[in-house]
Amino acid sequence: MVKMSYDNMAVCYGAEPGGGAPTKVKVTFVDSHGQARTVEGEVGSTLMETARRNDIPEIAAECGGACACATCHVYVDEKWTEKAGKASQMEEDMLDFAFDVKPNSRLCCQITVRPELDGLTVTTPAQQG
């Protein structure tokens, strides 16, 4: 595995000037059995990296964040779909390789943790690969 370039990261990294903006937010991963794990995500990192740092199960992330494997598939809680944003064209294409894709499906390597996502909840599918 190599360190990858994160396409969206450059514009989001530390893009909270003026102070006061939180550098960490709480995000919750609910696994396919319904167990919830709330962890701290660093603003500017991706949701996939947050999951990996916190040993969240059911996130394989085989390609290391290159949007090239569809093994970090999550379902974004309905209340958060708007704030989390829509999948890009490349991400939509890659979601073709995920299972049981729903309208709220995202690849979490393509979601950048931002202050307005404090409280974000996503559910992981039982099978990634």
Added chain:
Amino acid sequence: MPQTSAAIDTDVVIVGAGPAGLFAVFELGLLDIKAHVIDILPRAGGQCSELYPEKPIYDIPGLPVVTGQELTDNLMKQIEPFGPTFHFNEMVQTLESLGTAETPAFRITTDAGTVFNAKVVLVAAGGGSFQPKKPPIPNIESYEGKSVFYAVRRMEDFRDRDVVIVGGGDSALDWTLNLQPVAKSLTLVHRRDAFRAAPHSVSAMQELVKAGKVSFRLGQITEVHGAGGDMSHATLKGNDGAEEKIACDRLMPFFGLTMKLGPVAEWGLNLNENLIPVDTEKFETSHPGIFAVGDINVYPGKLKLILSGFHEGALAAQKAHRYIYPEKKLLFQYTTSSTNLQKKLGVS
């Protein structure tokens, strides 16, 4: 399993043609050690060419930015003087140890029936072998090889069958076009009306749909029905949630590839969470003569970086030399100054 006529004798068998395996060819070659390289993929590069051929890599020493494909191409050029033999589309199935701790010897057999006799084995298998992703359909395993296929080996297996293909990539589209003429019926199932495939394949498929020769359905296959491995029907769940049973005795799911450790787990090596523990002097495994380099190995402080794999291959080669040329003293030399090494590289 097909049988080949004779076993191939070689110094080293390298399992995996990713960057770590490729650079090991170089380091072994400088020490006059010949290698055969086996990979399940159809080309060299491993994850670099399979997962991110176009993505820039920024942490290869001396190369400020290089794509996965460029790195692979450069490595292939760098090892050319050593003339490695590649065996693509093959997976090492069994590894038998025939020698002793002082004089190791191995017999390696691939799933294509190729047999190697090697003095040393170097496992550079990365995250394991790339294998087709299997969709989470209950009992799908019991139909695999009889009604469910992840690749087409013989077109005849699909003649006069009710074929259902799932997916929206090039594999799904290519096989829709190729199997439609021989199949009794062909249904293409995909989650959306958009495809990440060659535009001419997409338009050819759409023409077939218009002509009534291919049925295109939005949704997914959630269940398969049949007995004894012979499928008769599949449950199609539409994007609207409606379920329908459709005739299907050949199902081909195309969800890309995933990495599985595969047969490595059965070679009798110590494993630690699917990784192979090695020492950090020789990068040798628990079994003398079997080395592991790159992402597949683990040791205190291990970093899964390509540059680590390069370093590990160089050190493993030193110990491999002692197994292969026990009578020869190894003289450490630099490529900048050694005419001997330069001769091997074809530059002197």
